[in-house]
């Protein structure tokens with residue numbers, strides 16, 4: 001049976017549950033989807049929204065379904081934490097105020113709140129009443145990493161829908177089945193996207209991302225012979241490339257703003273502009289994380305070759321450069337370089353500037369793997 005839930009890959013139980021909910025007309029007012037990053041929660045939330053709003057329970061074809069799918073339906077709202085540490089109380093108050101407004105196109109409104117594990121107690125308090133008893137035409141879908149990481153006062157007011165962790169090999173298999181990609185390409189994309197099938201599909205489709213990956217791998221394979229100036233140039237180039245997808249996001253934001261400028265109040269436009277700015281920051285962060293994920297997977301490959309298990313190499317298209325790097329280093333040093341990369345990833349989440357972070361990481365990888373330029377003490 002083809003419906004909006006068909007695309008919730010790797011989650012058969014979730015799919016059946018949501019199907020039964022729609023078929024039985026038993027949609028409740030608040031859901032909490034729990035599961036690790038990459039378990040398809042966001043996609044499932046949009047599919048569920050489609051089925052709730054579409055007059056044919058999510059046909060996937062009608063104008064309503066198309067709008068939801070393209071994330072352009074005014075009655076499906078998506079929110080992510082806007083503060084560095086999580087949801088801001090003001091942000092929650094805005095959402096609460098918004099729920100009392102009538103739907104624009106459909107008969108109901110769906111609110112998707114991502115990362116509610118980052119909903120602190122004061123923002124949660126501002127939300128509890130709405131969560132318990134939202135207006136009749138509102139459905140709330142909350143997304144969180146684990147049930148335990150979400151405040152109990154939130155959990156107890158929602159119908160909890162658990163998503164399973166999809167192992168990387170299974171995720172790659174799903175990707176092969178659904179995109180026709182080769183097994184190698186699928187594994188590479190899954191590694192670069194930290195296990196997320198949805199992001200991996202985007203990654204495979206994007207020439208720009210594939211070029212980004214090639215450049216990162218090129219830099220890594222050149223490190224052994226690079227002098228300090230080379231390393232600085234590489235880092236600068238990679239940071240510029242990491243920011244490239246922002247142009248696309250910015251263009252679509254401007255287009256959207258131009259479309260709505262006629263009927264929106266100045267204050268509403270300012271709000272959208274502020275939200276757009278935060279979306280750009282999030283996108284840039286995602287791209288940087290993709291870069292460190294690609295570096296990690298290359299280092300893991302070098303480690304696999306050093307450890308005598310070359311069959312575990314994921315980036316098989318650059319096997320020659322991986323073997324060359326492995327020949328210049330050993331297992332312990334490759335493991336140490338990998339640890340440095342995990343550390344750099346953490347530094348990025350603490351808002352260390354990407355330039356500083358990547359400079360330090362490339363120097364660190366070079367000195368750890370090859371013992372050159374070891375006077376440079378990385379500040380990651």
Ligand SMILES: [Zn+2]
Nearest residue numbers: 054059062065
């Ligand atoms: Zn439809």
